[in-house]
Amino acid sequence: MFHIVSFWNLRIDRVVGFTSRCLKSKQERFRIMSFFRRNSAMDGGSKKEKMVNLVWRPISTHSSSVVYSEAAEGQCSKPSGVSERAPVVSSAKHSVSLEVGASLMKFIKGKEGTTQMKIEEEMGVKIIFPSSRNEDHIIIEGGSVDCVSKASERIATIVDEVVKSPTLDYSHFVSLPLAIHPELVQKLVNFQNCILGNNSLAGDKQDVQPVDETRLYTLAELGIEKSIFIKPSTFHLTVLMLKLWNKDRINTARDVLKSISPSVMDALDNRPLFIRLKGLDCMRGSLAKARVLYIPVEEIGDEGRLLRACKVITDAFVKAGLVLEKDANQSLKLHATVMNARHRKRKDKRKKMDTFDAREIHKQFGTEDWGEYRIQEVHLSQRFVFDQSGYYRCCASIPFPGGHRD
CATH class of the missing domain: 3.90.1140.10 (Cyclic phosphodiesterase)
Structure with missing residues (x-):
C-alpha cells in the first residue's frame, strides 16, 4: 500500500546564468511534485521503495541552499543544507524524475557517455534516459536520498554551465x-x-x-x-x-x-x-x-x-x-x-x-x-x-x- 508522505522542496544554489543574478541574485527553486513510499510492515516485509517525480520548475526566487523536508519515516545520510525530521533506519531505494529538456540530454551523457558514467560511479546512482527524443525527463536511481540529491545537483551544475555557454544555441x-x-x-x-x-x-x-x-x-x-x-x-x-x-x-x-x-x-x-x-x-x-x-x-x-x-x-x-x-x-x-x-x-x-x-x-x-x-x-x-x-x-x-x- 502506498502512502503520500510529504513534499520535498529542492532549491538549486546555482541559477542557470539567467537574469535572476542581475536582479539581486535571485535563485531558482525546484519542487519535487510527489513522493511515494511503500511501508514494509504493511506489505509483509517487502522491499521499501520511494518514487519521486521532480519537475524543474521555478517556484521561488530566493534561496541559497538545498533544503528537504521529510516525514518521520525514512532515513538517509544528511547532506549539507538538508534538514530532516525524526529519521529512522531504512534500506529504501530512491528514484527521481528530472525534466531537463531533450536538447540537454547529450550534455548529461557526455562524449561517449563519459559524463554519465562519472556521475554514476562517483554518486552511486544510475541515470536512465528516455527512449524517445521527444521526452524531456531522465530518472536517477540510488540507494539513498543523499546520493540521488547529489547527483541531481551535479546535473544542475552541468545545465548551468551549458546554458551559459554558446554550446547550447538559442531555441x-x-x-x-x-x-x-x-x-x-x-x-x-x-x-x-x-x-x-x-x-x-x-x-x-x-x-x-x-x-x-x-x-x-x-x-x-x-x-x-x-x-x-x-x-x-x-x-x-x-x-x-x-x-x-x-x-x-x-x-x-x-x-x-x-x-x-x-x-x-x-x-x-x-x-x-x-x-x-x-x-x-x-x-x-x-x-x-x-x-x-x-x-x-x-x-x-x-x-x-x-x-x-x-x-x-x-x-x-x-x-x-x-x-x-x-x-x-x-x-x-x-x-x-x-x-x-x-x-x-x-x-x-x-x-x-x-x-x-x-x-x-x-x-x-x-x-x-x-x-x-x-x-x-x-x-x-x-x-x-x-x-x-x-x-x-x-x-x-x-x-x-x-x-x-x-
Missing part, C-alpha cells in the same frame, strides 16, 4: 513578423535574385536567362552564396533571444507574453505603429569583411513607442528569469537582417569563411527605400521550425493596435 526568440507583408517579401526576393544573378525569377513572366558562370565564380570569391541570405518568408525584427530548453520554460514564456498584452497596448498608446525600412548597413566590422548586413528601422513619427513596447516585453521576460544575464544587459537595436554569414552552408567543414564582401551590394542598395509597414503583432517564435507560410512556428502571440495610419 526561441520574441519577434515582430514582417513577412506578413507580401509586397516586402517580393522586394526581398528581387533583392536576392538581383545579387545572385537570377533575375529571371523576379517579376512576372520574364524569360529564363542562362546563369553567367563567371559571375558565380566572382560571387564565390566574395563569399556570397544563397545560404547566407535570410529567407524572405522569415523576415522579422528580433526583440529578445531566449534559451527555453524544456516544456516548462516554454509554457512559462507563453504565459509571460500573454500576460503583458495590456501593458504593451498602453506603451503603444493604443494606436497603430508604422515603421520605415530604408537603406542597408553593416553590423560591426567593415563592408569588405561583413558578417551581418541589415536594413535600418525607423519608427514613423519618432515617438519612441516601439522601443517602449519592446522594453515592456523584455522587462517581463527578465523578471520571469527567462533571459540570459548578458542579453538582459544589452541595449536593443532593432534591425531587419537580410544577410548573415553565420548561416553559410559549407560542404567542407574545414574551410571557414565567416565574412563576405558587401561593398558592391551596398553601392547598389545602400539608399534603397523598402517601404513603410505596420507592426501587427508580437510572436514567441521557435527557431529552426516553420509553419505552413514558411515563418517561424508561433508558440504564442499578442496583437499590436490595429487600424490605419493617421
Whole structure:
C-alpha cells in the first residue's frame, strides 16, 4: 500500500546564468511534485521503495541552499543544507524524475557517455534516459536520498554551465513578423535574385536567362552564396533571444507574453505603429569583411513607442528569469537582417569563411527605400521550425493596435 508522505522542496544554489543574478541574485527553486513510499510492515516485509517525480520548475526566487523536508519515516545520510525530521533506519531505494529538456540530454551523457558514467560511479546512482527524443525527463536511481540529491545537483551544475555557454544555441526568440507583408517579401526576393544573378525569377513572366558562370565564380570569391541570405518568408525584427530548453520554460514564456498584452497596448498608446525600412548597413566590422548586413528601422513619427513596447516585453521576460544575464544587459537595436554569414552552408567543414564582401551590394542598395509597414503583432517564435507560410512556428502571440495610419 502506498502512502503520500510529504513534499520535498529542492532549491538549486546555482541559477542557470539567467537574469535572476542581475536582479539581486535571485535563485531558482525546484519542487519535487510527489513522493511515494511503500511501508514494509504493511506489505509483509517487502522491499521499501520511494518514487519521486521532480519537475524543474521555478517556484521561488530566493534561496541559497538545498533544503528537504521529510516525514518521520525514512532515513538517509544528511547532506549539507538538508534538514530532516525524526529519521529512522531504512534500506529504501530512491528514484527521481528530472525534466531537463531533450536538447540537454547529450550534455548529461557526455562524449561517449563519459559524463554519465562519472556521475554514476562517483554518486552511486544510475541515470536512465528516455527512449524517445521527444521526452524531456531522465530518472536517477540510488540507494539513498543523499546520493540521488547529489547527483541531481551535479546535473544542475552541468545545465548551468551549458546554458551559459554558446554550446547550447538559442531555441526561441520574441519577434515582430514582417513577412506578413507580401509586397516586402517580393522586394526581398528581387533583392536576392538581383545579387545572385537570377533575375529571371523576379517579376512576372520574364524569360529564363542562362546563369553567367563567371559571375558565380566572382560571387564565390566574395563569399556570397544563397545560404547566407535570410529567407524572405522569415523576415522579422528580433526583440529578445531566449534559451527555453524544456516544456516548462516554454509554457512559462507563453504565459509571460500573454500576460503583458495590456501593458504593451498602453506603451503603444493604443494606436497603430508604422515603421520605415530604408537603406542597408553593416553590423560591426567593415563592408569588405561583413558578417551581418541589415536594413535600418525607423519608427514613423519618432515617438519612441516601439522601443517602449519592446522594453515592456523584455522587462517581463527578465523578471520571469527567462533571459540570459548578458542579453538582459544589452541595449536593443532593432534591425531587419537580410544577410548573415553565420548561416553559410559549407560542404567542407574545414574551410571557414565567416565574412563576405558587401561593398558592391551596398553601392547598389545602400539608399534603397523598402517601404513603410505596420507592426501587427508580437510572436514567441521557435527557431529552426516553420509553419505552413514558411515563418517561424508561433508558440504564442499578442496583437499590436490595429487600424490605419493617421
